Amino acid sequence: MSRELLQKAHDVIRIAKRAGALGARASVYRNRNSEVEWLDGRLDRIRQSTSMGVSISLFVDERYSAHSTSDLRPDALESFVTDAVGMTRLLAADPHRKLADPAYYANRFEGDLGLYDAPGAASVTGIDRRRTAGALEDSARSAPGGEKIITVNSSCSDSTYETALVNSNGMEGTARGTSFFLFADVTVRDQGDRRPSGYWYSVGLHRDNLEPVEVVGRKATQRALEGIGEQPMESGTYACVIENRLARRTLGGLLGALSGNAIQQERSFLAGKIGDEIASPLFSLTDDPLVVGGFGSRAYDNEGMTARKLPIFEKGVLRNYYLDTYYASKLGMKPTTGSQSNLLFTTGDEDLEGLLRSMGTGILITGLMGGNSNDTTGDFSVGIRGHWIENGKRVRPLSEMNMAGNHLESWKHLVEVGNDPWRYSAARAPSMRFDELTFSGA
């Protein structure tokens, strides 16, 4: 199967070179997705498709452009690539645009990253998906408090992908993977017109790694019920614990500012700060592409460069940026990789409840809503929901509040990390406790 994709990628490169490109990188993908959605005891939607496409980056006389198409008819593809090469000649020359240095293609990991569950993918049937989606609803409804449920939306889906990547300066690779997904979204009745909702999901690269259906349904109901009676509390500075599954978004503003584009375009508050202490010494973060079964695992990156472990923060000190070949060249630095893989954290000794006990009084954040982060200045402001905690116990539910700060200051307030890295994401972050952050509410 992957041979066919690899062949297609070589074909596309051949067309580009014939049209006059000095170098080219082509990737070809094929995905298959199947999904069943269930709504209140009935089938709501089934979706199933196989999709294929080609992307190509062109390097023509120091000029650069990139293109993608789903129109793979041979004649259409031929004219698509040929015309794209012609158009590229009209752009300005840019000496920094090059394929990756072949030295970065060497010593690639050739083992099994555990991303592909062939038996799992082959064994799911349409009937299975319907049955599972229905069972998710049943488990949500039979959870404690289920009588308050207005509606349950659940889904069961799975997908497989294969990709091939070819660089005209001597690199080719293929990859394939599977993923399986369970989801339940529950809406419950509160006072007046309020209808709080909550969801839970489980996702696995292997079918066996999913949480049991009963757990997913029950947790969705529990999350929705936690929204009953939510209120903001008064604005102020509070201690807080951020639940592990929210870490990816919490970190987003920090990681966005590490991209080569942000650094080189002066739109990063982390520009010029390699070697500086940005966060608390408890904060160590490594980009590790070679974790077996990791959601972001890969043997090579988008440019085809061999994937390697990359320390990002060590005991709070910034060590590396995410630099692709282009922005590394513009900055006069060595490329690392242009994109994140798995994020691994140093973890602590206590679970979430333990962190709440050590905090005593403060806010537990269980949901983030809206908000944004300014990569240029590091200022962030984001909506939260969660619980007010006293004596380490949940006292009342909170919503309609914002948390605000500046990344250069806020991460220094990290005082404890949990032992509970989130398994269902490439960002395997633990729950984190901060001694003080600013919250606005009523």
Added chain:
Amino acid sequence: MMRSLGRRGFLKWAGAGAAVITVPTIAGCRPGAFELCAGPKSKAAGGIAHYFEGFGIGSQVFDRVMAKGLSRGGDFCDIYLQHSVNHWTGMEDGQINRAYGSVDLGAGVRVLKGDATGFAYTEELTEQALLSAAETAAAVADGTPTARPQAIAAVKVKNYYPIRLPWAEVGVDRKLPIIEQINSAARNRNPNLVKVSIFLGDEGTHVLLVNSEGRMVEDYRPMATLWLTCVGMKNGRVETCSESLSAREDIHYFSTDRIVGHAHFVADTVEEMFSAVEAPAGEMPVVLAAGTSGILLHEAMGHPMEADFNRKGTSIYADRMGQRIACEHVTIIDDATNPHMRGSINVDDEGEPGQRTVLVENGILRSYLHDRISSKHYRVPPTGSGRRQSFRYPPVPRMRNTYMLAGPHDPAEVIASVKKGIYAETFANGQVNIGAGDFTFYLQKGHLIENGKLTRVIKDANLIGNGPKVLESIDLVGTDLTMFASGGTCGKDGQRVPVGFGLPTVRAGEISVGGRNA
């Protein structure tokens, strides 16, 4: 703390109750392709039906595909064909040194059985591939055929975005001088700028819809987008501003007046940001500036009015039809027919002609936004709100251009009426929890209001409130309805569609401002 809210994975995991919007981003718009890569030339003059006939697909094929779709007892089948050609041409560090292009070609086949949907798509426009998609979609039903495809007849719809020059006929050479002009205008305006990056985007999408009731409709949807980011440095402080312009237009949209005006606006905003102070924290009155603040309507009001949320009982407005939900000055429209606006559509993605829907009339809730499924469910006429990101998705109820009509109050008096509060001017993104009604929108720039006067510049604060409460609290509505000159990209159900907004100056209470000055 996130920049990439639009990621499909996030939206999906965020659940049915969460709907997200971002002002258009480069990442959000699929990178486009070179104009000569367009589809085969039409064999005959005229409609888009002929355009797709160029791909070898005609009426007989549609008939056989829909018969296959209905072969297991579905009530209704439709086919959505699409051919999109997109380009982005970009400047960084003073050089136009990058271009991105994409071609998206394919067809989605949908079968309905009651409220349930079966859906599949293919990127291969062959009869065999379409039949196979139809067979997959047919599985939503499990019986014997009851409906038959009707004879197909083309329906003409009004064109709300006529253009003179299709994007397929515009080469990159015509885009270069526009980009150069924007760069010079921005740099000449503000000597403190250290970086200017510009992307000029264009898209031409042909769609053709055919359904088993015999309707065939076609549309050509152009889009012109300019994205300008300026970074300035002054006394060691770095500030940035990114703003777009977007409309369903051809290259004439990028007139000198318009692009120079935009360059000046962005360059001036960077300068203003140098004097910005931290936003206040806590609940206070907010005056929403005319224009971009329409994002408030989109989040607080528009999403909860999408009938799928109501059909499922998940919307906070599910039981409020015909009731008063705002003061008499508040009339809210969702409209497909505003000439050339980003959210306008001549026909929705189910074949319903573009129309104007009154959601709230003088404070009374009047209508939801319906797609075919929900209009059948509620037994009301469709509102033409069934939209999809592309042929890869089934349609769901979506907004188009959402705005509030002008009211009786002088905008200056609206500001003067506030003793201590904020004046909210530009926004980046927003989100809503449909059932709880909580919504957010992220303020990029505004002003403090002190004793009825605009004083210091503020920036970077998330605003959060409860939709129904905030809508109820709007008591002053200005005479100055302004349509936002860009618009946004709205994410829901894992799908992104272009939308527009508009708002007069209004005063709202009970909004919590997420600054740091508690």
